[in-house]
Amino acid sequence: NAGVMQNPRHLVRRRGQEARLRxxxxxxxxxxxxxxxxxxxxxxxxVYLQKENIIDxxxxxxxxxxxxxxxxxPSILRIQQVVRGDSAAYFCASSPARAGYEQYFxxxxxxxxx
Amino acid sequence: xQTVTQSQPEMSVQEAETVTLSCTxxxxxxxxxxxxxxxxxxxxxxxxxxxxxxxQQNATENRFSVNxxxxxxxxxxxISDSQLGDTAMYFCAFMKSTQGAQKLVFGQGTRLTINP
Numbered sequence: 451n452a453g454v455m456q457n458p459r460h461l462v463r464r465r466g467q468e469a470r471l472r473x474x475x476x477x478x479x480x481x482x483x484x485x486x487x488x489x490x491x492x493x494x495x496x497v498y499l500q501k502e503n504i505i506d507x508x509x510x511x512x513x514x515x516x517x518x519x520x521x522x523x524p525s526i527l528r529i530q531q532v533v534r535g536d537s538a539a540y541f542c543a544s545s546p547a548r549a550g551y552e553q554y555f556x557x558x559x560x561x562x563x564x
Numbered sequence: 565x566q567t568v569t570q571s572q573p574e575m576s577v578q579e580a581e582t583v584t585l586s587c588t589x590x591x592x593x594x595x596x597x598x599x600x601x602x603x604x605x606x607x608x609x610x611x612x613x614x615x616x617x618x619x620q621q622n623a624t625e626n627r628f629s630v631n632x633x634x635x636x637x638x639x640x641x642x643i644s645d646s647q648l649g650d651t652a653m654y655f656c657a658f659m660k661s662t663q664g665a666q667k668l669v670f671g672q673g674t675r676l677t678i679n680p
Contacts, residue, residue, distance in 0.1 A: 551666075
């Protein structure tokens with residue numbers, strides 16, 4: 451049973467470009483979460499999605515950031531017009547539907563904005 | 565809003581020693597879940613242990629155990645017979661029990677080094 455998969459593992463973008471981060475949850479998991487980790491800090495929640503629905507986006511910046519989890523295919527975190535402050539590790543996690551179940555994390559995507 | 569505080573930015577012990585990492589949290593919820601995650605140099609987040617707040621018994625996973633004090637809102641992690649592979653960042657995390665509110669709230673982390 452493959453774990454949570456994220457790609458790319460490393461992404462370099464120039465200021466003003468778009469970044470697309472992909473996440474495939476574990477088999478059987480219908481819930482996806484995105485977290486951001488700035489250097490030397492803990493993970494901060496961004497968004498929680500189920501298939502075709504955004505459940506909680508309270509941690510998402512109001513502008514430039516969006517997320518989706520379509521019926522088919524991976525979840526996508528999209529950052530438009532990236533700025534240097536977006537440089538961070540972005541982690542995706544997945545879990546089954548049951549509340550309180552542990553979340554399984556992918557290896558993360560390290561985004562560097564030059 | 566819930567907050568999680570880890571007051572020890574760094575800790576260092578010798579191999580085979582026992583070490584305890586502290587975590588306190590603030591919530592008005594009566595039922596919730598608490599977790600410890602480990603992040604080794606590979607940066608992969610690995611679940612270490614999970615505790616349900618309505619259970620009085622402290623969770624244990626092999627060399628890892630917790631001391632859960634609900635009234636004090638304290639959730640410390642004890643690592644017994646520490647090994648070099650335990651070297652990592654350790655994050656304490658909180659989750660509400662409400663369906664649809666399953667985001668994890670993380671502390672700032674404790675960097676643990678096990679010395680040979």
